[in-house]
Structures are given as C-alpha cells and as structure tokens.
Amino acid sequence: MPDLAAIVGTAQYRPQRRQEAPAMFALDQVADLAGLAMADAGLAPSQIDGLAVTSVGFGEVRMFVPAMVGEYLGLKLNYGEVVDLGGACAVGMAWRAAAAIELGLCNAVLCVIQARPNPTDPQAPPPSPLARRLGATSAFYGAPEAEFDVPYGHVAQNTGYAMIAQRYAAVHGYDSRALAKIAADQRTNACANPEAMFHGQPITVDDVLASRMIADPLHLLEIVMPVTGGAAFIVARKDIERTGRHRPALIRGFGEYIQCKSPSYADDMLLTPIGPASRRAFSMAGRTPADMDMAQVYDCYTITVMLTLEDAGFCEKGQGARFVREHDLTYKGDFPLNTHGGQLSFGQAGMAGGMSQLVEAVRQIQGRCGERQVKRHDLAYVSGTGGVMSEQGALVLEGMA
C-alpha cells in the first residue's frame, strides 16, 4: 500500500462569475495559487521539486508548459508534467505526484489548475464562430467528431450525459426525484460553505424538477454552472520538514481508466470508467467503499454522481436511486457527499472544478470545514471525471494518524 505521499497543503480561489472575475495572466494565477498552497503547507519554494499543470487556459503558452511555469515560479524541478484529463485532472495529478514520490523521484509536487480569465490579447484575431461552444468536442480537421458528431449536433457535454441517463432509464428505470435530491442535498451543503457560489440559496427537490428541461431528462439545476476560479495542492513526502501543522492526507489508493472519447462508442455506456478506476483504488488502499467517512464525487451532472456511486461500489448497479433515497447526503447525514456543495452548488471553475472535490476531502480530513465539518473524517473517496464519462480517476485518502 502506498504510504509515503500525502497532500500537505491546498489553495482555492472563491468561484466567481466570469464577468466579475479579475483577468490575470495564467502564469500569475499559477504563481499566486502556488504561494497560497505553500503557505498552507508550510513549505518553502526551494522544497518544491515537482510540478503538474494542465495545458488548458494558458494564454501565454501551448507547448513546454512545465518548463515555462517552472521558470516563471523560480522552481528547479525533478519532475514536470502536463495532465490532460479534463475534469479528472486533479485526481490524475494527485496520483502521478504520489507515484513519483513513492519512486523517489521527487519530494514535493505542486499541482495547480488556474481557471480565471486571461487578459485579452489586443492583437489576437477573433475566434471562429464554430470554435465558441464546442466544449469537449473537437471540430479540428481530421477529428472523428468533426465529421461524425458536430454536423448532427452532438456537441459538448449536456447531450452526452443526457443520453447516458436516458439509456439508464430504459435499462434500470429512472427516479427523477432521487436524481433531484442529489442536487438539493448538495445545495444544503453549499449553504454551510460561505465560499460556495450558491451559498445562501437553498433549493428543494421540487425546485430542481421545476427548473427548465435542457436535454431530457436533465433539468437546469442538475447541470453544473461554469464559473472562474482556480486551485492548487501540494503532494509531498509525509515526513518532509515543514512549518505547517495541518494533518497530511495520505494518498493510499488510486486508479484511472480511459474508456472512449464519446460514450456512444463504449460497449456499454452504463458501465463507466469509474468502476475499474475505483476498484483499483480501493484494492490498493486495502479498503472498501463502506469504510469511507465521506465521498467527494465529481458532479458535472446529477447522473454522474449516481453512476459513480453505483460503479464505485457504494451500492449495486441499478440501485443508485434507492441509495440516494435512503441516505442523507448532507454533511449532517449518514453518507456525507460533496460536502462543499459539489461543483453543482460550489461552481465549476473549468478544469479546477474537479480539484474542488480533492481540496474539500483534504480540508475535511484536516478538520477545517467549520459548520459543515463531518464528525468522522479519516477516510475519503474522491473521484474525477473528464469528458462524457470518458476518463475517470479515483483516490482513497487517509488522514495521517
């Protein structure tokens, strides 16, 4: 079992609507988040010798990103990496950093995703109309999606998730009230999190079902709201010398599985990659889903959460709705889920949205969550999801004794 690497510091911008967010160069966002995470961990810049970033959202650079970021931050790196897993980036960064540390390659890895707007380049040509709203879909020449998805309107994520939900309904039945309860319970959590986008705005199951239908069966309040923000965390040897006193969260188990770019081409779109990813993570950690004190589950949509609960093994396949009905998913409840509000109620800051789940798990383990602090907070399950159930990752975190 991995026993050497732990998350020792975190930082997270408060989510903001795009028009309210300060425009900052990506390099400056990364430096700012890095400083905050190092201060939280009690580490000096000279101790950071690993770096994981995404390639998304850098106005300044497309290639050689780790070298440019390292140079800008003033770091000397034994390990540098771009992780390209969409919403699974944070989980993917965490385990890659842990593996590098377990192998003795480095001592402390900064993992950072910036998602505030970049300043507008006054000399850049305007983007082409089609490039605007394609989400995860590629319309570049030669991309299969450019030919076989885009002309038909199979574009971005909403309809892909909706089609998974619709097939689920046909195979297992569909309890729209149970799906809506996921959103409502998470909103209760957000109302105990002053940082959340929707803090102070409770909703009910009926509110969710009364919200506008976007793509059957998904209602507006079951779909994540894009915001701006950013987050960072530091994975380090658990015995690293540091001044921070917050409890390290050991990375005990991890898994990743990449199935298809589009769920249309999966053999069975209801068997999601989080299944194999989670089985590996639990097996590595020597733990079961029932051992977990909390689940911080990637939640771009309510259906994502229910499929994750099933495929990760918190309940049987097809029993997700019953599981949701029978459990209180709030921080006060018997199955604390997305205690920060989830991205549905905290806000989804681009690729950093998936990092909110990891940051929340660490801060819960550290006992720093105030009103929403859960009572038992030693073991956490964290999931990440990229694309449309395309690529998923899972972590089992354990607070150091």
Place this chain on the structure above:
Amino acid sequence: MSTNVTDKPLPRVTPKTRPFWDALKAHRIDIQRCEDCHAWVFFPRLHCPKCFSKNLTWTTVSGDGELLTYTLSRVPTLPELADEVPQMLAVVKLDEGVHVNTTLVRLAENQIRVGMRVKPVFDDIAPDVTLLRYTAA
C-alpha cells in the same frame, strides 16, 4: 428536410473518410470491415481497432439497427442548429454491432423508445452532402 443549411456545420471530410460520404451521397451506407478478424469498423480508420490489421474493405450494409439511446435537446447545442430544436439526438446500434451518432427525424417525441428498430434516412442537406439520419423502421 431543411435545404438552406449553408450556416450549419458540415462534415469535414478527409481522404480517409471520403468513401463513407460518397456512399451516403448515393444513398448507400458503406462501412469498413476487417478482412483478417472480420470486425466491423466505425468510424472510418486506416487500421482495425480490434486486431490492428490494415486490411480493411468498404462494405455496403443496410443501415438498419436499434435505438441505443437518445435525448431531446431543448436548447440548441450550436446556435446554427436552433431551427432543429428540440434536437432529437440519438445513438443507433447497427445490426453489424457498431454504434453511430445521428439524429432522429419524422418522429413525434412520444414515439421514441430506447430499443426500437430504426432505419436510415438519407438527408441531402447540401448539393454534395448527405447526412445519415434515422427514423422508426
């Protein structure tokens, strides 16, 4: 079906995929089959994703299949497709086993059922572009 579609996104055809689109234009469905392991291949590739053979041949199929899933998009997935709302986006499993992203046409919302038999509709959206849509068999 619609005729004025110059603003709509059209397939970005490549030499690799040209035979598929040429067949559709002739209201025929040609997909690839691996001569070595006999797997059907969709979307077009230069290799068989099952056995990595490059021995693929274009083969005409009926296009008949079953509706694997669908959704009704109440907001346009692209501004250029606003006139198609609710977009009846679907995945069809051909009888050969491959999955195809498509849209349903000539169906009322309450006629759509996952698992229903469907048949191809050749939609000539532009003088030299035909899309493969589906309706009830």
